[in-house]
Amino acid sequence: MNVDVGRFEGPSQRLFAVRGATQVEVNEAEAIVAATEELMKELIARNALEPVAMVSCLFTTTEDLDAEFPAVAARKLGLDQVPLLCCREIPVPGSMPRVIRVMAHYYAPADHAPSHVYMGGAQDLRRDLQSAQ
Numbered sequence: 001m002n003v004d005v006g007r008f009e010g011p012s013q014r015l016f017a018v019r020g021a022t023q024v025e026v027n028e029a030e031a032i033v034a035a036t037e038e039l040m041k042e043l044i045a046r047n048a049l050e051p052v053a054m055v056s057c058l059f060t061t062t063e064d065l066d067a068e069f070p071a072v073a074a075r076k077l078g079l080d081q082v083p084l085l086c087c088r089e090i091p092v093p094g095s096m097p098r099v100i101r102v103m104a105h106y107y108a109p110a111d112h113a114p115s116h117v118y119m120g121g122a123q124d125l126r127r128d129l130q131s132a133q
Contacts, residue, residue, distance in 0.1 A: 013107050015055065018047055018114040021101040023121035029068035032061075036073035036100055039119055043104060044077070046115035054082045055105040060089040062099045070100050096125060 022039040024031050036059070043049070057079065059070040071084040089101065099122055118125055 012110055014110045014112075015105060016108050016112060016114050017103055017105050018043060018116055019101070019103050020117035020119075021099055021122035021125055022119040023096065024065060024098045024100060027065050027067045027098065032065060032068040032070060032100065033073045033076070035120075036070040036102075037077060039100065039102065039117060040074055040077055040079075042119065043102065043115075043117045046117060047106070047108070047112075049104070049106055049108075051079050051082055053107045054079065055107070056083045056085070057102055057104045059084065059086045060101045061086065062089045062095070062097055063091045064097050065100065070102070096121065099125070 020039050020043045022035045024035045057071075057074055059074075061070060069086045071086050074082070074084055089095075089099065101122075
């Protein structure tokens, strides 16, 4: 797939990053894929994202989630041309368990306001962002 990068450059477009997170009930492949898919669908919808405008997505999981890669869900949603990377979250003592986080980079109109997505128990991670939505 060839992308016309010029379409996303110039004074009317700029690079953005948006964050999101969700908490998974259990460390099972199906649960990880389902939770990530729900998170990504909401992030894409809230920000009116098209795969062609997406630059990359970075996923992290807490150390208690290892049954599947979150990127599997993103691929299922059609992000097969978007570079995806899965990493381990820093295991800070007392931190929330079973969390998947994402940071997506994309081009959008310069006046766009990113809408971050925190779902389920992960809403407690960033109440400051949730109240602004």
